[in-house]
Amino acid sequence: xxxxxxxxxxxxxxxxxxxxxxxxxxxxxxxxxxxxxxxxxxxxxxxxxxxxxxxxxxxxxxxxxxxxxxxxxxxxxxxxxxxxxxxxxxxxxxxxxxxxxxxxxxxxxxxxxxxxxxxxxxxxxxxxxxxxxxxxxxxxxxxxxxxxxxxxxxxxxxxxxxxxxxxxxxxxxxxxxxxxxxxxxxxxxxxxxxxxxxxxxxxxxxxxxxxxxxxxxxxxxxxxxxxxxxxxxxxxxxxxxxxxxxxxxxxxxxxxxxxxxxxxxxxxxxxxxxxxxxxxxxxxxxxxxxxxxxxxxxxxxxxxxxxxxxxxxxxxx
Amino acid sequence: xxxxxxxxxxxxxxxxxxxxxxxxxxxxxxxxxxxxxxxxxxxxxxxxxxxxxxxxxxxxxxxxxxxxxxxxxxxxxxxxxxxxxxxxxxxxxxxxxxxxxxxxxxxxxxxxxxxxxxxxxxxxxxxxxxxxxxxxxxxxxxxxxxxxxxxxxxxxxxxxxxxxxxxxxxxxxxxxxxxxxxxxxxxxxxxxxxxxxxxxxxxxxxxxxxxxxxxxxxxxxxxxxxxxxxxxxxxxxxxxxxxxxxxxxxxxxxxxxxxxxxxxxxxxxxxxxxxxxxxxxxxxxxxxxxxxx
Amino acid sequence: xxxxxxxxxxxxxxxxxxxxxxxxxxxxxxxxxxxxxxxxxxxxxxxxxxxxxxxxxxxxxxxxxxxxxxxxxxxxxxxxxxxxxxxxxxxxxxxxxxxxxxxxxxxxxxxxxxxxxxxxxxxxxxxxxxxxxxxxxxxxxxxxxxxxxxxxxxxxxxxxxxxxxxxxxxxxxxxxxxxxxxxxxxxxxxxxxxxxxxxxxxxxxxxxxxxxxxxxxxxxxxxxxxxxxxxxxxxxxxxxxxxxxxxxxxxxxxxxxxxxxxxxxxxxxxxxxxxxxxxxxxxxxxxxxxxxxxxxxxxxxxxxxxxxxxxxxxxxxxxxxxxxxxxxxxxxxxxxxxxxxxxxxxxxxxxxxxxxxxxx
Numbered sequence: 001x002x003x004x005x006x007x008x009x010x011x012x013x014x015x016x017x018x019x020x021x022x023x024x025x026x027x028x029x030x031x032x033x034x035x036x037x038x039x040x041x042x043x044x045x046x047x048x049x050x051x052x053x054x055x056x057x058x059x060x061x062x063x064x065x066x067x068x069x070x071x072x073x074x075x076x077x078x079x080x081x082x083x084x085x086x087x088x089x090x091x092x093x094x095x096x097x098x099x100x101x102x103x104x105x106x107x108x109x110x111x112x113x114x115x116x117x118x119x120x121x122x123x124x125x126x127x128x129x130x131x132x133x134x135x136x137x138x139x140x141x142x143x144x145x146x147x148x149x150x151x152x153x154x155x156x157x158x159x160x161x162x163x164x165x166x167x168x169x170x171x172x173x174x175x176x177x178x179x180x181x182x183x184x185x186x187x188x189x190x191x192x193x194x195x196x197x198x199x200x201x202x203x204x205x206x207x208x209x210x211x212x213x214x215x216x217x218x219x220x221x222x223x224x225x226x227x228x229x230x231x232x233x234x235x236x237x238x239x240x241x242x243x244x245x246x247x248x249x250x251x252x253x254x255x256x257x258x259x260x261x262x263x264x265x266x267x268x269x270x271x272x273x274x275x276x277x278x279x280x281x282x283x284x285x286x287x288x289x290x291x292x293x294x295x296x297x298x299x300x301x302x303x304x305x306x307x308x309x310x311x312x313x314x315x316x317x
Numbered sequence: 318x319x320x321x322x323x324x325x326x327x328x329x330x331x332x333x334x335x336x337x338x339x340x341x342x343x344x345x346x347x348x349x350x351x352x353x354x355x356x357x358x359x360x361x362x363x364x365x366x367x368x369x370x371x372x373x374x375x376x377x378x379x380x381x382x383x384x385x386x387x388x389x390x391x392x393x394x395x396x397x398x399x400x401x402x403x404x405x406x407x408x409x410x411x412x413x414x415x416x417x418x419x420x421x422x423x424x425x426x427x428x429x430x431x432x433x434x435x436x437x438x439x440x441x442x443x444x445x446x447x448x449x450x451x452x453x454x455x456x457x458x459x460x461x462x463x464x465x466x467x468x469x470x471x472x473x474x475x476x477x478x479x480x481x482x483x484x485x486x487x488x489x490x491x492x493x494x495x496x497x498x499x500x501x502x503x504x505x506x507x508x509x510x511x512x513x514x515x516x517x518x519x520x521x522x523x524x525x526x527x528x529x530x531x532x533x534x535x536x537x538x539x540x541x542x543x544x545x546x547x548x549x550x551x552x553x554x555x556x557x558x559x560x561x562x563x564x565x566x567x568x569x570x571x572x573x574x575x576x577x578x579x580x581x582x583x584x585x586x587x588x589x590x591x592x593x594x595x596x597x598x599x600x601x602x603x604x605x606x607x608x609x610x
Numbered sequence: 611x612x613x614x615x616x617x618x619x620x621x622x623x624x625x626x627x628x629x630x631x632x633x634x635x636x637x638x639x640x641x642x643x644x645x646x647x648x649x650x651x652x653x654x655x656x657x658x659x660x661x662x663x664x665x666x667x668x669x670x671x672x673x674x675x676x677x678x679x680x681x682x683x684x685x686x687x688x689x690x691x692x693x694x695x696x697x698x699x700x701x702x703x704x705x706x707x708x709x710x711x712x713x714x715x716x717x718x719x720x721x722x723x724x725x726x727x728x729x730x731x732x733x734x735x736x737x738x739x740x741x742x743x744x745x746x747x748x749x750x751x752x753x754x755x756x757x758x759x760x761x762x763x764x765x766x767x768x769x770x771x772x773x774x775x776x777x778x779x780x781x782x783x784x785x786x787x788x789x790x791x792x793x794x795x796x797x798x799x800x801x802x803x804x805x806x807x808x809x810x811x812x813x814x815x816x817x818x819x820x821x822x823x824x825x826x827x828x829x830x831x832x833x834x835x836x837x838x839x840x841x842x843x844x845x846x847x848x849x850x851x852x853x854x855x856x857x858x859x860x861x862x863x864x865x866x867x868x869x870x871x872x873x874x875x876x877x878x879x880x881x882x883x884x885x886x887x888x889x890x891x892x893x894x895x896x897x898x899x900x901x902x903x904x905x906x907x908x909x910x911x912x913x914x915x916x917x918x919x920x921x922x923x924x925x926x927x928x929x930x931x932x933x934x935x936x937x938x939x940x941x942x943x944x945x946x947x948x949x950x951x952x953x954x955x956x957x958x959x960x961x962x963x964x965x966x967x968x969x970x
Contacts, residue, residue, distance in 0.1 A: 018452030026468040137600070141593035143544045145551055146567060146585025153578040255457035259548050263571075274552055277467040289456075289464040297455045329770075331785040335744055503739040504750075507803065510700045510732050511754035512724040521753065525744040 023290040077287035087287035098268030102253040109196030117204025139198025148191040148263040165265035196249035207238040251299035342605040349601020363410035370404035394580035405561040412562040417543030420480035432492020453486040476555035536599040641675035648708035670867040681844040683858030691867040731804035735816035737796035741788040748784035772802035794825035873950030883952040934962040
């Protein structure tokens, strides 16, 4: 077990290294000199040269990467071109908001997905299964940014029940778990929950159908022990995999929240990323991507470790 | 002896091949057939857009901005610059399908080549290729697409490039795993024992048995790619105005939701219909080809 | 060269009798196949830092020879290395060391692997997995000749002739796919595919083991007919001792990657020298009460080939084991009958082993 944990953590290191290289290269695949966005367009050749030396852009790439990595490891992600504030500060505030949204959305998606998946798997091949399967196909096919717009049209524009944008009254305040704030969370969270819902439903359906087709469960059902016993058995056996899928989906939503946050102007990392793209704020873009990808990597690692603790047979590498 | 044998050749009873069976099973699946009709219809609409569209999708009119659905001369309303929505939706199929389907097609070839090579050769080359692929798996696909096109900047080519890079790793991984499985089957050993070169074995014995599962998996990615491609344009990456593209139309109409909400929602509906059709088509292919998920 | 090959195919298929004479002449001179100290150790899954966690000694210094026109049976429990030996022979797995000498030429330095594979072909156990599900039977058989340069029409014609030879009407079967055939029919196709090279040696790796008994008998009869007709030499690998006895001229017994006994079939079955062979034979169901041996059948599983026992590998399960058995590896020892060898201390004079009779 310890050996597996050590191997799994060691395996993460080269991946994390690769991720950092990809993020580092983002600035360098960008068209033009990384300095063009900082320097005034009429800067003299000498000034350009001095700035290049100052930022270290005249050194070979591996050296630049080393210097950049050292800074990143100390929490220094550079300075946002648009706001002039450190990227780390900007990201810190946004990350909390994204986390709230992604966690709530994952929970909703997991609950609904489990429900649909369970019902579909339990009544396999019946019309209920077909309806539930169709809903999950819709879940993975719908462009979620459009679904968000449609929900805004219905619940904000037409019915005027819920706010369309923002994360609280009066712009960007700190988050609080009161109705004034939660009202803002409902639409984006429901929109976002559609993504994990379809996937969780598919997984749970397959798991439940598989467990129910096992012989001794068929025996239980034949004896009339349909309800509590079978239900407990199914939940016990399906839970580890379903929870693992949920963990992976949380990571996915944390990293993939940009479109939904843009639709709802939710002040999270995705929204920040959208602004960085719009203003071509490369340091902010790079920092946001790096942090989100690393969160995804770490969540993957945690899911694997937790899953192997629950069920030692599952030791993915 | 040879002459007699060649005469025999002509009268052999031919069994229907594998693909004939797939086509028969597929044609008996009503959902898959409907999806196929919709997809073919969308493709034809894109190709013959100039013939189908009632008016010029680029012609603006300051007088007819944001007209509702059912306005005379504008059956699906007019957008924020007074352009005919119906014509723009029809023309939009061109760029939206191009941006959504092309990356998967290119990634299918590149990813299959990488995955089949890694799977068939095995050993260190496999480890090196697959560990590199793992790095790209460490990014959620949305994030990777946005990171790349965000850094490269807007534009159709940059969008296509980013999406292609996003879809190579998953296709390569599937290709690697099915190839590794096929490589261990005895008919490949028998082919090796016949003295055939690695290239010939891959061409005759591996390709035919792995390309089906890889293809089905890739068709399943088209739906994701369509949503992502339009998503890029929605964020201001990918296609640039004034080109008609569904994601970009959704973006420019965002502020119109308070005036003409249902007109503003139409481009998204098109993305949704296209994406679900490709998904159902892929599911139908999967069961017709009898491939386990 | 291509033309030669195709002509050769036709000639050999047509002139079976001539081949048999040639084979008979060969017996006197040199063995058709000679294997010296063949060894293959598989590294065991990677450890934490890529270091190997050990090796499986799948085949460990195996030597034997096969004479032209005979059938050599290879028997042993599963995991004894018989299938690995077969795969090493046709270079599906590259040996770590050892020599394979075919027709007097050493494979590698003197004969190319490609040429070796023309002369030595293999039929696998799983008839379904052995056939590409996307190829028709004629294409499956014609693949080998085409790879070796035969034009498609000629290769297909050959495929049809071979289908006929293995008892499948070409008209009906040439255009079929594997899933449309029964196990016995598929195995006939696999045999035809091996014969498409006009090989001298055919290795049959558990080729009939997965078939029903009645079908098995038919395929065995076919194999015997083909052998006589085409002057073939067989290496017949099976765990079924009755079938091996029926098919073989000589039999080789393997245990944990090594040869423990080899000899003419009647001598070996009637007068088994090695305790392991005796135990195997004791476990074999016999119809004839007079021929029953009184040995106790083997208990337990073979030891782990990762760390095989020292000395004689069988000593952990051998009821005649003496101190010398765990200390030294027994050398091959020639017995009364010519060509009957065993590797057991009990048969080595002066080895310190009291002998099989005294211990029992």
